[in-house]
């Protein structure tokens with residue numbers, strides 16, 4: 001549906017990601033950046049709406065039928081720039097995203113934190129939809145093996161990341177490649193980079209007035225997690241709104257997995273990323 005029917009506008013901004021790599025965070029940052037002139041900071045729609053209600057998911061919210069994900073009334077009536085997200089692989093993006101002037105922002109994350117984050121998210125969803133007697137808890141070990149072997153709803157993790165990474169090298173004005181860990185380490189320069197990439201750079205006056213820091217604070221997990229709108233309620237029978245905000249840390253994955261799993265994943269990462277110029281910090285348990 002989405003692949004066949006979506007017509008990108010040149011002004012569209014599309015967040016792409018593998019699930020659990022920081023999509024919700026990037027949605028909130030992007031929304032806050034592009035809408036900063038429309039609302040005073042204490043009246044940001046992010047205070048009243050979950051980030052997934054402000055940036056629509058294309059393959060589910062906009063075109064999907066499977067879940068009651070947030071969806072716009074009229075796609076064509078959304079003001080520009082329209083903000084969307086997708087989890088599909090680069091090679092499966094609709095032609096109009098590739099051929100139009102719209103821009104894509106990809107967020108990636110180290111595989112250890114990604115797999116652990118995904119595990120807890122899926123576990124929560126399964127608990128919600130299955131009756132207690134039908135719920136058989138998948139172990140983290142089994143879940144890890146599937147992820148490690150590329151058995152994953154959105155396709156193998158490394159192929160997903162590498163697809164967007166290579167495209168970002170080929171089309172740097174079209175595709176911005178970000179890492180969750182870099183955003184954590186240096187949010188200021190990354191928020192500036194985001195604003196420049198979408199053609200809305202911060203003015204010296206905004207910088208001196210602390211607008212960047214305000215956006216970072218507004219979109220911090222600490223702040224978003226405590227907002228009433230993100231603490232309660234559901235998107236569908238599968239997903240609690242709060243399940244999109246868990247720990248938001250770098251390195252949690254390595255602590256939850258066995259030394260052997262960490263070593264195998266780090267080796268696989270080196271093998272897969274060799275020669276690409278891309279790397280994630282090899283996170284160990286020490």
Ligand code: A3P
Pocket residue numbers: 017018019020021022023024025028113116117118120219220221222224244245246247248249252
């Ligand atoms: P953890 O499960 O490791 O805590 P996605 O948004 O792609 O579904 O990714 C979810 C992950 O991002 C979760 O990681 C979640 O806690 C984290 N996250 C959500 N909002 C965040 C924010 N504002 N800042 C940093 N991390 C955030």
